[in-house]
Amino acid sequence: xxxxxxxxxxxTLSEEAFLTINCTYTATGYPSLFWYVQYPGEGLQxxxxxxxxxxxxxxxxxxxxxxxxxxxxxxxxGSVQVSDxxxxxxxxxxxxxxxxxxxxxxxxxxIP
Amino acid sequence: KAGVTQTPRYLIKTxxxxxxLSCSPISGHRSVSWYQQTxxxxxxxxxxxxxxxxxxxxxxxxRFSGRQFSNSRSEMNVSTLELGDSALYLCASSFDSGxxxxxxxxxxxxxxxxx
Numbered sequence: 001x002x003x004x005x006x007x008x009x010x011x012t013l014s015e016e017a018f019l020t021i022n023c024t025y026t027a028t029g030y031p032s033l034f035w036y037v038q039y040p041g042e043g044l045q046x047x048x049x050x051x052x053x054x055x056x057x058x059x060x061x062x063x064x065x066x067x068x069x070x071x072x073x074x075x076x077x078g079s080v081q082v083s084d085x086x087x088x089x090x091x092x093x094x095x096x097x098x099x100x101x102x103x104x105x106x107x108x109x110x111i112p
Numbered sequence: 113k114a115g116v117t118q119t120p121r122y123l124i125k126t127x128x129x130x131x132x133l134s135c136s137p138i139s140g141h142r143s144v145s146w147y148q149q150t151x152x153x154x155x156x157x158x159x160x161x162x163x164x165x166x167x168x169x170x171x172x173x174x175r176f177s178g179r180q181f182s183n184s185r186s187e188m189n190v191s192t193l194e195l196g197d198s199a200l201y202l203c204a205s206s207f208d209s210g211x212x213x214x215x216x217x218x219x220x221x222x223x224x225x226x227x
Contacts, residue, residue, distance in 0.1 A: 034215075042220055049215065
């Protein structure tokens with residue numbers, strides 16, 4: 001079956017620190033992979049995506065590379081800001097329909 | 113384009129009651145999915161509707177049901193509410209062009225509290 005496992009939080013970093021949030025997946029077929037972000041009191045917003053192996057998704061300084069050999073899609077950012085404080089969700093979309101599978105979310109707090 | 117809207121934003125109900133939540137997708141989107149978000153279980157998929165038909169279903173009891181109208185608006189209903197149904201219910205819509213992936217756009221959610 002399909003599932004996503006992501007790094008447990010919460011994560012607390014100082015401003016300008018390097019961020020990595022680990023995400024691994026199990027899937028049948030060839031899924032697409034996503035990172036969503038949820039700011040307090042809001043719904044989820046798409047942060048970046050990758051649709052095939054070796055694709056790199058990037059947005060707002062965040063990056064993640066679709067690694068089929070390690071079934072991973074780790075999120076990275078070189079220098080976090082206070083405004084990056086949010087909950088980050090890794091997700092996969094099966095290629096058989098419109099069903100998404102989400103990880104449990106990782107809460108990130110960035111302190112000045 | 114207006115985003116996904118959900119109404120109401122907040123609801124308080126008591127055990128045993130039933131509740132109906134509404135979701136209006138982005139114009140032109142035909143797929144609507146519903147999720148339950150709780151601190152303990154994270155985001156759990158409830159069901160997905162496409163062109164008024166339930167296309168995918170998660171692992172929730174029959175007390176949770178939904179429907180989609182011809183204008184793609186969707187409602188979900190929870191009957192005989194239990195304390196454990198307290199959660200943020202998120203709706204997401206997508207265009208579903210038939211490609212292997214379809215980006216989902218989320219609404220702000222309905223916060224349901226069951227007392």
